[in-house]
Amino acid sequence: MEITREILPNGLLVLLKELHTAPLISHWVWYRVGSRYEQPGITGISHWVEHMQFKGTPQFPNGVLDRAISRYGGMWNAFTYLDWTTYFETLPADKIDIALRLEADRMVNSLFDEQEVAAERTVIMSERRGNENEPLFRLGERVRQEAFRLHPYRHEIIGSMEDLQTIQRPQLYEHYRRYYVPRNAVLAIAGDFNTAEMLSLVNQHYASIPPGEVPQVDLPVDPPLDRERRFTIQGPGETVYIEVAYRTPSATHADFFPLMVIDSLLSGPSNLNLMGGGLSNKTSRLYQALVEGEWVVSVSGGMAATIDPYLFNLILIPRPDKDPEKVIQALDAEILRLQEAPPSSEELARAVKQARALFAYGSESITNQAFWLGLSEMLASYDWFLNYLTRLEAVDAQDVMRVAQNYLNPQNRVLGIYQPDQREGA
Numbered sequence: 525m526e527i528t529r530e531i532l533p534n535g536l537l538v539l540l541k542e543l544h545t546a547p548l549i550s551h552w553v554w555y556r557v558g559s560r561y562e563q564p565g566i567t568g569i570s571h572w573v574e575h576m577q578f579k580g581t582p583q584f585p586n587g588v589l590d591r592a593i594s595r596y597g598g599m600w601n602a603f604t605y606l607d608w609t610t611y612f613e614t615l616p617a618d619k620i621d622i623a624l625r626l627e628a629d630r631m632v633n634s635l636f637d638e639q640e641v642a643a644e645r646t647v648i649m650s651e652r653r654g655n656e657n658e659p660l661f662r663l664g665e666r667v668r669q670e671a672f673r674l675h676p677y678r679h680e681i682i683g684s685m686e687d688l689q690t691i692q693r694p695q696l697y698e699h700y701r702r703y704y705v706p707r708n709a710v711l712a713i714a715g716d717f718n719t720a721e722m723l724s725l726v727n728q729h730y731a732s733i734p735p736g737e738v739p740q741v742d743l744p745v746d747p748p749l750d751r752e753r754r755f756t757i758q759g760p761g762e763t764v765y766i767e768v769a770y771r772t773p774s775a776t777h778a779d780f781f782p783l784m785v786i787d788s789l790l791s792g793p794s795n796l797n798l799m800g801g802g803l804s805n806k807t808s809r810l811y812q813a814l815v816e817g818e819w820v821v822s823v824s825g826g827m828a829a830t831i832d833p834y835l836f837n838l839i840l841i842p843r844p845d846k847d848p849e850k851v852i853q854a855l856d857a858e859i860l861r862l863q864e865a866p867p868s869s870e871e872l873a874r875a876v877k878q879a880r881a882l883f884a885y886g887s888e889s890i891t892n893q894a895f896w897l898g899l900s901e902m903l904a905s906y907d908w909f910l911n912y913l914t915r916l917e918a919v920d921a922q923d924v925m926r927v928a929q930n931y932l933n934p935q936n937r938v939l940g941i942y943q944p945d946q947r948e949g950a
Contacts, residue, residue: 527897527906528719534735535707538726539897539906541714543890549715550614550894551623553631554902557703558605559681560831561741568683569691569699571604572648576696577611578602579640581633586640589626596622604681607831608902614891617716621725627711628729631704641693649688660839662759663767663942670753670938671769671835674744705736712897715890743832752934758945764848765942766840768855770931775829775903781915782927783836784827788875789867789924790858791825791838797886797895807874809858810838819846819854829903836931848941862928866921879916 528540557570580586593600598615600623613623655661665680672678683691711730713722749771773779787794792805805811805824814820821841828834842851867875886892900909 528723529906530723532706532727532731534731534733535705535738536730536733536735537710537901538723538730539710539712539901540717540719540722540726541893541897542717542719543714543893544716546890547617547716548614548890549617549620549623549713549717550612550891551620551627552610552612552712552894552898553627554608554610554710554712554898555703556607556708556902557609557699557739558607559679559683560607560676560743561703561739562676562679562683564679564684565687566683566691566695566699567679567687568648568681569687569696570609570703571681571683572644572688572691573696573700573704574602574604574609574611575644575648576636576640576700577630577634579637579644580635581629582635583629583633584626589622592622606677606681606828606834608899610898612891612894614894620713620715620717624725624729628733631706631709631730632733634700636693636697636700638693641696645688645691648682649685652682652685652688655682657760659759659761659763659765659942659944660767662757663765663940664837666755666757667767667769667837667938667940668835670755670940671749671771672746674746675832676743677830677832677834702736702739706730706733707735707738710898710901712894712901714894714897749936749938753938754940755938756941756943758943761942761944763942763944764842764844766842766848766851767940767942768838768840768852768937769835769939770933770937771833772827772836772931773833774831776908777833779927779930780827780829782919782923783931784879784916785872785875785919785924786862786928786932787825787827787836788879789862789871791823793875793879793882794826794828795882795886796827796829796899797892807878809862810855813858814840814851814854817854818843819851829899831903852939856934859928859932863925863932866925869921872919872921872924876916876919880913883912883916 530538596615596619600613602611668678772783789809791810792808810823814823821843823840825838827836842848896909900906
């Protein structure tokens, strides 16, 4: 299905997709800013700015829009990720004007009231403290710090506690003004509309906003890992966790698609859509070998689509009677099996089919169609989305074996073990 792609004179990229399957329109504004664009001292600032975008403008005071969108039966939300921040509203088609007015307004007029900044500091720090009580958060944070010594992907999206304590209102507002400009944004709209009419509305609301400058970002590049980086941490709880993370290429690299198939083969397919669900991984190799083989209670994995090289993660929860080192040996045996012999045509076809199905499930609604319009532009262009299934189906057994040999090696990974400290009061 064709899309309309237009760049307004102020640099705002507009992507429109007519879908007359339901009387709904989904409206997304994407900004090229996330934890990738942060440095020590301001980690978590993109996420904090996202929070402040819900605290009102002179035209739309805090709380007004929430009630209005709920009254119309719509939904709205926002996400901050590694590479981007996005805001969306899905509404009845005849009520979409409120989304256009809202996002155009808060692109330039958010208040950043001092009292609201202080209140959100408390909220976000409380969220961070809650995360720190979760073993997988603590393990994952350390894994990224070991995997990336230089690149900002090492930082948690929520930021460090030290930075959350010291960031002030002028820094938040400067970050907002620097990145929330038309030249750094993508407007993606899908749903029940006439394209010419929608373009007219978009121009009416967005065209007069000053273009701003595209922020220049010069990111450090981590050298390849030359050895396994392994660590053990302790914390509260009763359960051992193991996280294994292999450095992998960006979403635009040719090997990304064989890695998506490997992900499906080993641990079950990953859903790249944040608003989608998952599929059972009971046919995956690691489930059959490690769960059914009674080494672990559960195993899961995941690939992320990112601008820069990132990670393929595996999370294992060993059975209480199993030595974590023996579990790691069992994992490595399964990876070695994939590196030494290509999967059968039947197994490969099943893995591709499952990855296809998950992609399709995450693309079927109007909200998801608008999501993909914007996300693919953050990573590359809409062609990335259109060609996704074709490139997935082009992966053959030799591709799988070659890519497994190149990336799934101990010297290319970080391995962390979370050991519960079971002392009284720990």
